[in-house]
Amino acid sequence: MTATASDAPAVAHFRFFTLDVLRTRRLGHSFLRVTFGGESLADFRSGGFDQSLSLFLPTGDQEHTVLPSTDEDTWFAAWRAMPDGERPVMRSYTVREQRRTAGGVDEVDIDFVLHGDSSPASRWAGRAVTGRRIMAIGPAVAENKSVRFQPPAGSDAIWMYADETALPAAAAILDGLPAGTPVRAWLEVPHEDDRLPLDTLAEADITWIVRGSAGRERTEQLLSVLRAEDPRPAEAPYVWLAGESGTIRAVRRHFVQERSVDRRAVRFTGYWRLGASEEQLLAEAYAGRAPSEDPASEL
Ligand SMILES: Cc1cc2nc3c(=O)[nH]c(=O)nc-3n(C[C@H](O)[C@H](O)[C@H](O)COP(=O)(O)OP(=O)(O)OC[C@H]3O[C@@H](n4cnc5c(N)ncnc54)[C@H](O)[C@@H]3O)c2cc1C
DSSP: OOOOOGOOOOOEEEEEEEEEEEEEEEEESSEEEEEOOOOGGGGGOOOOOTTTEEEOOOOOOOOSOOOOOTTTHHHHHHHTTTTHHHHHHHHEEEEEEEEEEEOOOEEEEEEOOOOOTHHHHHHHHHHTTOOOOEEEEESSSOOOTTOOOOOOOOEEEEEEEEEEEEEEHHHHHHHHHHTTEEEEEEEESSSSSGGOOOSSSSSEEEEEEEEEOOHHHHHHHHHHHHOOOOOOOOOOOOEEEEHHHEHHHHHHHHHIIIIIOGGGGEEEEEEEBBBBOOHHHHHHTTTTTOTTTTTTTTO
């Protein structure tokens, strides 16, 4: 079943923005930071933490993203009706940072994992140069449902797991936590030099896991690390998990079943699924087959 206009992501708290590539910077083996500017960013209101947005990236030989409509009521149908090969791909990413520079320029950083040239977003990022223009649906108000990190009042510790796709979100969460917040974080990356420097005032105990294997073995490796290390005891931990969907399901089970964490205190999001493009995940979400926390279910 394919998506229809009535399935169009709501844009009440969101609107279209035009993002111009200002510069790029390699952060580690797998990460490329793209810094965007553009006049419309004056109205961009990131809620911080794991704020996500939907990017529209050009396909084929196109240099810039062109959408037939950015009108709230008509864009989705117009975008869907574009011919394959011309229709920009829609992908979910995280606002790593939004700032206004001393010179008054509004900037947004997005950290892309480069995972190969055959995937549209990874390929686009790998070729991004100053002056390229893309479109995004992003936050127009800071309190919006694409900030998923929402610890309930009374949480006395934060426990986190993120793979590389969720490292930008984990880093932004750590940036935003109040001084002294007890945090236990497990961060999984493909390469040694993907262990990026993290700034935080939280009292964060971080374990980096450099992935040694793929698929089911990878999940087993991760679970054995989680089982081996006891977080400091907490009465009411809030657990935030994001990464590959299958792994996230297993890690969630670990926290709920093996560590008896209240399932309502676990926020888990599949950021991608091994073997499935974001189009496939969206089609499943629109058909009602995907779990509610699957990619792009919120925009
Ligand atoms: C809320 C949210 C926030 C996100 N934030 C970020 C972010 O800040 N930075 C970031 O890099 N990603 C982020 N992601 C993940 C990103 O949207 C996916 O990785 C997406 O699939 C990338 O699109 P693509 O066109 O490169 O690959 P697709 O065309 O979607 O997928 C093609 C193939 O590549 C595989 N694949 C997808 N991603 C990876 C990967 N990282 N490593 C190995 N194989 C992969 C898929 O399983 C599929 O087989 C986020 C996702 C969500 C839902």
